[in-house]
Each structure stands twice: as C-alpha cells, then as structure tokens.
Amino acid sequence: MPFFIREEVQDDLLSRGYSRRQMLRTAALFGGGAAAALSLNTEMAFAAADDDAKMVRIGSNECWVGPMAPGLAAANAAFVNANRYSPNSEAEKLVKAISTVENMPVDHIGTYPGSGETLTRTLVAFCSPTKGLVQASPTYDNPTPVAKFLNVPIASVPLTSDYRHDVKAMVAANPNAGLFYIVNPNNPTGTMTPMAEIEWLVNNKPAGAMVLIDEAYIHWTPEYPNNSAAHLVRAGKDVIITRTFSKVFGMAGARVGYVMARPDLVKKVEVYDRGNGPAIPTTACATASITQNALIAARRHEMIQNRAMTVDFLTKRGLKVIGPSYANMIMVDWKTKSAKEMGAMYKAQGVQIAGPRWPVWPTVGRISIGSKADMEAFCNATGKILT
Numbered sequence: 001m002p003f004f005i006r007e008e009v010q011d012d013l014l015s016r017g018y019s020r021r022q023m024l025r026t027a028a029l030f031g032g033g034a035a036a037a038l039s040l041n042t043e044m045a046f047a048a049a050d051d052d053a054k055m056v057r058i059g060s061n062e063c064w065v066g067p068m069a070p071g072l073a074a075a076n077a078a079f080v081n082a083n084r085y086s087p088n089s090e091a092e093k094l095v096k097a098i099s100t101v102e103n104m105p106v107d108h109i110g111t112y113p114g115s116g117e118t119l120t121r122t123l124v125a126f127c128s129p130t131k132g133l134v135q136a137s138p139t140y141d142n143p144t145p146v147a148k149f150l151n152v153p154i155a156s157v158p159l160t161s162d163y164r165h166d167v168k169a170m171v172a173a174n175p176n177a178g179l180f181y182i183v184n185p186n187n188p189t190g191t192m193t194p195m196a197e198i199e200w201l202v203n204n205k206p207a208g209a210m211v212l213i214d215e216a217y218i219h220w221t222p223e224y225p226n227n228s229a230a231h232l233v234r235a236g237k238d239v240i241i242t243r244t245f246s247k248v249f250g251m252a253g254a255r256v257g258y259v260m261a262r263p264d265l266v267k268k269v270e271v272y273d274r275g276n277g278p279a280i281p282t283t284a285c286a287t288a289s290i291t292q293n294a295l296i297a298a299r300r301h302e303m304i305q306n307r308a309m310t311v312d313f314l315t316k317r318g319l320k321v322i323g324p325s326y327a328n329m330i331m332v333d334w335k336t337k338s339a340k341e342m343g344a345m346y347k348a349q350g351v352q353i354a355g356p357r358w359p360v361w362p363t364v365g366r367i368s369i370g371s372k373a374d375m376e377a378f379c380n381a382t383g384k385i386l387t
C-alpha cells in the first residue's frame with residue numbers, strides 16, 4: 001500500500017463500506033495524491049485562479065483587511081523563533097485560547113491549517129459509499145467534489161423559500177446518511193437557519209449520523225456567540241462545529257481553522273493524523289486575535305454598514321437581493337442575464353464577483369462585502385453595466 005493507513009482506521013473504513021481501492025483514495029486526499037485533480041478548498045481555488053491585485057476583489061468572501069494588529073505583532077515575535085518546531089507551546093496556547101473564548105474543554109478542540117481541511121476529514125470520517133452526505137442547495141461547494149471522489153452518495157436539498165436549511169427534507173433525503181452538512185450563516189446566501197431547527201435535526205437524524213455545522217461566518221453576525229451551536233457540543237451531541245480564522249480575522253492566506261466536538265469525534269476527524277498543523281507564526285497570530293472582541297466588533301460594524309449601503313443601492317435599482325444576509329456576502333438575481341455574463345461584465349470594469357458557481361441558480365451572482373471603497377467601486381461598475 002503506497003500510503004500508510006493505521007490498521008484501526010482501515011478496519012473503520014472497511015466497516016463503513018469502503019473497498020480497499022476506495023480506501024486508497026481517502027489516503028490520497030491527505031497524502032496529496034489527489035490534489036492535482038481535486039480542489040479541497042473551493043473558495044481558495046477560485047481566489048487563486050483570479051488573484052489580480054489590481055482588481056477590486058469581492059469574489060471570494062475574504063476580509064478586506066489583513067490580520068489584526070495584536071495578531072501581527074504576535075506572529076512577528078513568533079517568527080523570530082521559527083528555528084524551533086515549537087518555540088513556546090504555541091499550538092497548546094491556541095487551543096487554550098479557543099477553550100476560554102468558546103467555553104469549551106481543551107479535549108473538545110482540534111486545530112488545523114484551515115477549516116476546509118476539517119471539512120474533508122469529517123467527510124472521510126463519517127461518509128462512505130454506503131453512508132451519504134446530505135447538504136443544502138446551494139451551499140458551500142467544498143464537500144461535493146470530495147464526496148464524488150470517494151463515491152459517497154450526495155443528497156442536495158433545496159433551501160426553503162426564505163433560504164433556511166430545510167432540515168425536515170434533509171432528514172427525509174437519506175435514511176442512510178453519514179453526515180448532514182449545515183452552513184450557518186450559509187455560503188453563498190449569508191442566511192441563517194434558526195437554532196431550534198438545527199436542534200430538531202440533531203434530535204431527529206438517523207442514529208450514528210453526524211451533524212457538521214460550519215460556522216465559518218458566525219463572527220460577522222451581531223448575535224455571536226449566542227447563535228452558535230457550541231452548546232450542542234458541550235451537551236455531548238453528535239455535532240461537529242468547524243470554524244476558521246480566514247474571515248473576520250483576515251487570515252485566509254495564513255491558514256488556521258479548528259473543530260469543536262466531543263473528544264471521541266475530535267479523534268475520529270483526525271482520521272490519519274493531525275497533519276503538520278498551522279505554522280507557528282500563524283498559530284501565534286490566531287491566539288492573539290481570537291480574544292480581540294473590540295476589533296471583531298469594529299470589523300463587523302464596518303461590514304454591516306458597507307453591506308447595508310450596497311443592498312440599498314441594488315434595491316433602489318430594482319434588483320432582487322437574496323436574504324437577509326447576516327454575513328460578508330450578498331447574492332443578487334440578475335434575472336435577465338446569466339451569472340457568467342454578469343461576472344465577465346464586472347471583470348471588464350475591474351471588479352471580481354463570484355458566479356457562475358451555483359448551477360441551480362444560473363442567474364444569481366455573489367458579491368462579498370469589502371471596504372467602503374470596494375463597495376463604492378462595485379456600485380459604480382453596476383451603474384455602468386446596467387445603463
């Protein structure tokens with residue numbers, strides 16, 4: 001076998017319906033053998049394919065500014081000692097900081113170089129050719145190619161008419177589901193699914209299935225932390241939460257994410273091992289940033305103002321804005337033009353937006369909320385395109 005897979009992991013994979021050949025594919029995901037054919041982080045892949053610094057970059061849900069000042073200072077200080085693999089217990093300090101901020105025991109936390117990594121690992125850990133993935137449509141398009149690569153059956157259940165996850169239809173979609181994927185707020189719509197509905201899903205899903213709640217955008221919502229599903233993890237439910245430092249913390253290129261789950265689930269998500277984990281300066285940056293409540297609130301406030309200005313502009317032009325969005329993105333239904341045509345027209349005006357990316361909504365594009373200047377440039381471009 002060209003990849004090392006621990007024996008207990010092999011047994012687990014075989015018991016869940018993986019053939020020996022498919023098992024090698026799971027190993028290829030983490031060993032890099034699949035990377036050329038498969039993007040394990042769709043947002044990153046789209047951003048990298050179009051990384052022209054001269055453009056107004058509001059196509060990839062990135063933050064318009066970089067890491068927070070205390071994070072940068074901590075990263076610089078840590079880099080000086082980067083001759084050491086672990087200069088001063090940076091990895092443990094990050095876990096402790098997450099534990100304090102989230103009121104979560106340290107053994108309920110696993111850190112990774114980005115949350116896209118945790119999505120892939122969770123999929124391998126709980127899905128298989130006999131245990132399906134159930135997700136919304138449209139939602140974050142990261143798990144789909146991984147599931148296809150592993151021959152995992154996929155049920156994509158349309159969002160409700162007001163853009164919530166349709167949890168009842170999701171449970172009905174596959175009695176043999178291994179994983180229910182909930183993105184809250186959802187990417188690409190920015191809309192929220194109420195906690196009571198997520199709790200219903202957790203209490204009514206098939207036994208043995210897991211609920212993966214991707215909270216990549218939760219810091220943008222004014223209700224955070226009260227709208228997080230963290231209480232379900234603390235209550236020992238079959239719930240795995242993923243988080244990222246790529247959004248409000250402005251660290252998409254630095255690569256840090258984490259899972260919060262029961263210790264047995266944290267272990268299971270590791271599947272093969274934890275990998276190398278995030279780099280030391282990045283880890284130090286995350287630790288110094290996660291406690292910066294005032295800076296988080298200031299970024300949130302700025303984003304909400306820029307989003308309101310943009311929604312107001314579009315609505316006054318008679319365009320349909322999907323929502324309400326609680327995150328740093330909005331979707332617009334161009335109605336008479338395809339998302340592909342509109343994307344090209346904005347590009348010609350020096351503005352990158354997202355779409356076409358959601359085949360079920362061919363006329364809908366996604367605009368990430370950037371700085372005031374970014375959004376003014378977007379509005380100016382819209383004025384030129386729509387005249």
Ligand SMILES: Cc1ncc(COP(=O)(O)O)c(C=O)c1O
Nearest residue numbers: 043114115116140187216244246
């Ligand atoms: C919903 C969602 N989850 C996860 C990710 C992956 O984030 P990262 O791997 O940068 O932590 C993204 C990226 O945009 C996302 O939109």
